[in-house]
Amino acid sequence: MVTLVKTSLFALCLFLVACATPSKAPESLYEEIGGQATIEAITNNFIKEISFNEGIYRYFEKTNIKRFREKFNEHLCVSTGGPCTYTGDTMLKVHQGQKINETDFNTTVDLLVSAMAKAGLTYPQQNRVLKVLAPMRKDMLYK
Numbered sequence: 012m013v014t015l016v017k018t019s020l021f022a023l024c025l026f027l028v029a030c031a032t033p034s035k036a037p038e039s040l041y042e043e044i045g046g047q048a049t050i051e052a053i054t055n056n057f058i059k060e061i062s063f064n065e066g067i068y069r070y071f072e073k074t075n076i077k078r079f080r081e082k083f084n085e086h087l088c089v090s091t092g093g094p095c096t097y098t099g100d101t102m103l104k105v106h107q108g109q110k111i112n113e114t115d116f117n118t119t120v121d122l123l124v125s126a127m128a129k130a131g132l133t134y135p136q137q138n139r140v141l142k143v144l145a146p147m148r149k150d151m152l153y154k
């Protein structure tokens with residue numbers, strides 16, 4: 012009888028503990044890759060990759076890099092589900108007039124992939140970022 016009561020009490024305790032433990036919200040990609048530090052590492056790597064690539068750097072010759080770094084960080088943070096607000100211009104407005112062709116677009120994506128890999132993102136994580144950016148492609152090409 013005593014054993015039965017003890018067992019029942021134990022089961023009740025387990026049940027109460029399970030109920031009291033809040034179910035954790037699924038982690039965002041932003042949190043999964045390491046938050047703000049990783050976002051900033053990707054952006055810094057991306058800027059380096061651009062500066063080493065003559066064909067792509069020519070687009071950025073007159074760009075204020077300080078502003079680009081800040082806005083790209085925000086954009087990437089939002090794209091990965093992070094707690095940021097994007098305060099830059101729309102992708103259409105920013106890339107309008109640059110007449111970016113498909114080859115240069117693909118090269119830039121390769122530079123971003125390399126920047127993400129160097130910041131430690133796995134292939135699946137890189138692909139999740141690219142999937143979010145893919146619909147924006149139409150606002151950047153041939154504008």
Ligand code: HEM
Nearest residue numbers: 070071073074075079082083086099100105111115116119
């Ligand atoms: C991969 C997708 C891309 C994303 C997510 C992206 C995102 C951005 C962001 C967030 C900014 C800053 C916006 C602001 O200052 O308000 C920016 C600026 C810029 N982007 Fe992109 N971009 C992409 C592809 C490209 C490509 C393919 C090129 C050219 C080959 C390019 C050239 C530029 C240039 C030159 C600027 C600076 C414009 C200025 O000086 O005002 N971007 N981009």
